[in-house]
Amino acid sequence: MSLSKDEKKREPNAAERMLTAYLNSLQTQPILTKACTSGTIAGLGNFLSQVIVPNQGNGGKIVWRSVFAYGTFGFCIxxxxxxxxxxxxxxxxxxxxxxxxxxxxxxxxxxxxxxxPPFLLLFLYIVPILEGSGHVAAVKKIKETFIPVLLMNWKVWTIFQFININYVPLKYRVLFGNAIALIWSIYLATKRRQMAQ
Structure with missing residues (x-):
C-alpha cells in the first residue's frame, strides 16, 4: 500500500512550530510580540551576565530582582x-x-x-529604580555613567544599527537588536570576568 501525498508530508518539528507561531504573532500582535521578546532577552542577558560574573558581594547568588528589572524594562519600554x-x-x-x-x-x-540618548537616560534611570536603588541612586548613576555609556554606545552600536536599519526587514529589527544586545551583554560580562581574574 503506497502513501498519499498528504501522508508523505512531514509534520513540522517543535522549532518549526515555534518559529511559525512567532512569525504569526509578529503579524497579528507586533507590539506585544516585540515587548515579550525584548523582555525575555533582556532578562536572559542579565541572568547570563550574573552567571558569567558572579556577584562576590552576595556569595555569587543570582539577584532575581535585577533579572526582573531588565526584563520589565525590555517588556514595558x-x-x-x-x-x-x-x-x-x-x-x-x-x-x-x-x-x-x-x-x-x-x-x-x-x-x-x-x-x-533619551533611550539610555530611560534605561539608566528606570532599571536602578526597578532594582530597588531609588531615585537618588538612579540620578547619581546617570551623572556618573551617561556620557561614557553614550559614547560607548555610539562607538559599538553604530555599525549594528546601520545594518539593522538599512538591511533587516522592519518587522525583525527589534529582534535583531535584542540578539545583538544579548551577545553584547555576554561579551561584556566575559571581559569583566577576565579583568577580575
Missing amino acids: SGPLIHHFYQMLEKMMPKKKDAAMLDGIKRVVMDRLICA
Whole structure:
C-alpha cells in the first residue's frame, strides 16, 4: 500500500512550530510580540551576565530582582518604544533606490542622535529604580555613567544599527537588536570576568 501525498508530508518539528507561531504573532500582535521578546532577552542577558560574573558581594547568588528589572524594562519600554521608533523612521525617511547609501547614513544618524540618548537616560534611570536603588541612586548613576555609556554606545552600536536599519526587514529589527544586545551583554560580562581574574 503506497502513501498519499498528504501522508508523505512531514509534520513540522517543535522549532518549526515555534518559529511559525512567532512569525504569526509578529503579524497579528507586533507590539506585544516585540515587548515579550525584548523582555525575555533582556532578562536572559542579565541572568547570563550574573552567571558569567558572579556577584562576590552576595556569595555569587543570582539577584532575581535585577533579572526582573531588565526584563520589565525590555517588556514595558524597550520593545514597544523601539518598535514605534522604527515605524516612525520608515515613514519619515522611506528607502529610495537612487540614494540608498546617503539615506542609510541619514537614518542611522537620526537613530544615534534622536533615539539613543533619551533611550539610555530611560534605561539608566528606570532599571536602578526597578532594582530597588531609588531615585537618588538612579540620578547619581546617570551623572556618573551617561556620557561614557553614550559614547560607548555610539562607538559599538553604530555599525549594528546601520545594518539593522538599512538591511533587516522592519518587522525583525527589534529582534535583531535584542540578539545583538544579548551577545553584547555576554561579551561584556566575559571581559569583566577576565579583568577580575
